[in-house]
Amino acid sequence: MTLDIRSLGKPGYKFTNWATTYSCYPELYFEPETTDEIRQILAFAQKKGKKVKVVGNGHSPSDLACTTDFMISLKRYNRVLQVDKESRLVRVQGGCLIKDLNERILPANGLAFTVQGTVSDLTAAGVISTGTHGTGHDFGIISTFVREIELMQASGEVLTISRDLQNTDLFPAACVSLGALGVILSVTFKCEAAFNLEQTQFPNSLNNVLENLDEYVTGSDHFRFFYFPYTNSTLCFNANRTSKPKNVKSSWFWETLVGYHIFQFFYWLGAFITALVPVVNRLLYRVIYAHKSEKVDRSDHIFNFNCLFKQYVSEWSIPREKTSYVLKEIQKWIIDNNFPAHVPIEVRFVKGDDLYLSPAYGWKDTCYINIIMYTPFNKIVPREKYWKAFEKIMSDVGGRPHWAKDHKYGREEFQNLYPQFDTFCKIRERLDPNGMFLNSNLERVFGNSSNSIFKV
Ligand SMILES: Cc1cc2nc3c(=O)[nH]c(=O)nc-3n(C[C@H](O)[C@H](O)[C@H](O)COP(=O)(O)OP(=O)(O)OC[C@H]3O[C@@H](n4cnc5c(N)ncnc54)[C@H](O)[C@@H]3O)c2cc1C
Numbered sequence: 001m002t003l004d005i006r007s008l009g010k011p012g013y014k015f016t017n018w019a020t021t022y023s024c025y026p027e028l029y030f031e032p033e034t035t036d037e038i039r040q041i042l043a044f045a046q047k048k049g050k051k052v053k054v055v056g057n058g059h060s061p062s063d064l065a066c067t068t069d070f071m072i073s074l075k076r077y078n079r080v081l082q083v084d085k086e087s088r089l090v091r092v093q094g095g096c097l098i099k100d101l102n103e104r105i106l107p108a109n110g111l112a113f114t115v116q117g118t119v120s121d122l123t124a125a126g127v128i129s130t131g132t133h134g135t136g137h138d139f140g141i142i143s144t145f146v147r148e149i150e151l152m153q154a155s156g157e158v159l160t161i162s163r164d165l166q167n168t169d170l171f172p173a174a175c176v177s178l179g180a181l182g183v184i185l186s187v188t189f190k191c192e193a194a195f196n197l198e199q200t201q202f203p204n205s206l207n208n209v210l211e212n213l214d215e216y217v218t219g220s221d222h223f224r225f226f227y228f229p230y231t232n233s234t235l236c237f238n239a240n241r242t243s244k245p246k247n248v249k250s251s252w253f254w255e256t257l258v259g260y261h262i263f264q265f266f267y268w269l270g271a272f273i274t275a276l277v278p279v280v281n282r283l284l285y286r287v288i289y290a291h292k293s294e295k296v297d298r299s300d301h302i303f304n305f306n307c308l309f310k311q312y313v314s315e316w317s318i319p320r321e322k323t324s325y326v327l328k329e330i331q332k333w334i335i336d337n338n339f340p341a342h343v344p345i346e347v348r349f350v351k352g353d354d355l356y357l358s359p360a361y362g363w364k365d366t367c368y369i370n371i372i373m374y375t376p377f378n379k380i381v382p383r384e385k386y387w388k389a390f391e392k393i394m395s396d397v398g399g400r401p402h403w404a405k406d407h408k409y410g411r412e413e414f415q416n417l418y419p420q421f422d423t424f425c426k427i428r429e430r431l432d433p434n435g436m437f438l439n440s441n442l443e444r445v446f447g448n449s450s451n452s453i454f455k456v
């Protein structure tokens with residue numbers, strides 16, 4: 001049945017990402033509900049010579065999902081297709097939200113994701129496409145729990161790509177694809193039996209964490225820590241699987257009034273009086289963070305935490321053995337340059353993998369370091385100097401930028417950083433010879449560079 005595709009496409013739509021830091025006006029914006037509608041949109045784009053960018057839930061803190069051509073959102077292509085309790089495989093359409101799986105589908109089937117990032121308001125296709133990760137020395141990034149992907153190519157042909165059965169040569173590319181290979185129609189995840197996590201958070205000196213890093217990282221299932229610029233202090237988080245029942249104490253006063261609203265107000269003041277930021281960092285640490293506490297909750301409620309207000313972030317991965325040197329360099333740069341760096345600097349650890357564009361590719365033990373500058377009450381604070389220094393420190397040790405976040409790298413840098421980058425490029429050029437799924441971000445990554453035209 002030939003649809004009047006124009007009735008599907010909306011002109012004048014403004015896309016803005018979650019952090020409201022990047023936006024764009026696609027020529028036409030589509031929200032298809034069926035596979036055939038997706039196929040017809042691609043055929044229409046091909047006929048018009050237009051590029052197509054599929055967007056998930058717009059959480060990438062960069063221009064990765066932006067386009068001036070056609071944008072397809074799968075927010076209405078979000079069904080759960082199959083749940084197999086025996087094999088613990090869950091197959092969902094690309095637009096299915098991880099938070100819906102966490103809240104409804106997985107608990108009802110006694111299942112859970114083995115590891116997650118700090119938020120779940122992400123789509124199944126979006127979360128794997130950028131190599132989203134959580135933390136845990138014995139666990140990989142979320143894409144390492146993928147077992148099968150259905151991918152629609154520009155031609156409308158659907159490829160089933162699985163780890164063990166079909167098109168297995170494409171699998172290590174399709175699991176972290178940046179949206180560059182085609183439309184991910186469905187993802188099959190390998191889950192595990194539902195579990196609670198017992199989390200202990202405790203203050204610690206930066207030196208003590210760094211001098212005993214391997215013990216801390218391997219001392220629990222999921223270890224991570226926050227470093228607080230202008231202190232010598234960290235807040236460590238250990239989380240282990242437990243059969244204990246849920247036991248969560250929360251405090252609106254400390255978590256919301258102080259930890260969100262007063263925090264945001266002081267950082268807003270700090271935008272005008274930068275000398276305030278080191279004082280606020282130290283005060284926050286002492287008043288809110290520097291105490292030991294424990295809680296037991298459903299796994300995703302421990303993995304996720306309140307990411308507070310809108311923000312700019314930059315995150316790079318490095319081999320774990322570089323963690324101590326890099327953090328000391330960052331700490332030194334902030335002090336030497338008297339830069340009003342916001343808290344926290346988030347430090348997480350994952351197991352290496354063999355996915356071609358995974359930022360943990362080929363490194364047995366990987367560390368991710370995430371810096372942040374909030375935009376309190378939408379007040380943009382200067383960050384360029386900090387970002388540049390951070391990128392230099394990370395690139396000097398062979399670090400790899402998070403695909404979802406701000407970076408300026410192009411094909412040449414990635415060829416040096418990813419041993420299988422050219423293999424991925426050959427697969428991309430085979431599956432999408434006319435570059436239909438490219439945008440300006442991906443043209444910087446895969447070929448002709450162009451500066452971002454989507455900054456807010
Ligand atoms: C508050 C916050 C917290 C975060 N925490 C973490 C964290 O803890 N760890 C971490 O690693 N990252 C984290 N991120 C980054 C986030 O996980 C990634 O940006 C993720 O890719 C966003 O998913 P999304 O569904 O919003 O996808 P989008 O940002 O909309 O898209 C991401 C990419 O996926 C592609 N894509 C989406 N759907 C499809 C499809 N169906 N077919 C083909 N391509 C598709 C898009 O083209 C784009 O290239 C966080 C981001 C925010 C805003």
Ligand SMILES: O=C1O[C@H]([C@@H](O)CO)C(O)=C1O
Pocket residue numbers: 061118306307308311313315346370372
């Ligand atoms: O992009 C991200 O945002 C959060 C953190 O920076 C808090 O907001 C996180 O862990 C990311 O990877």
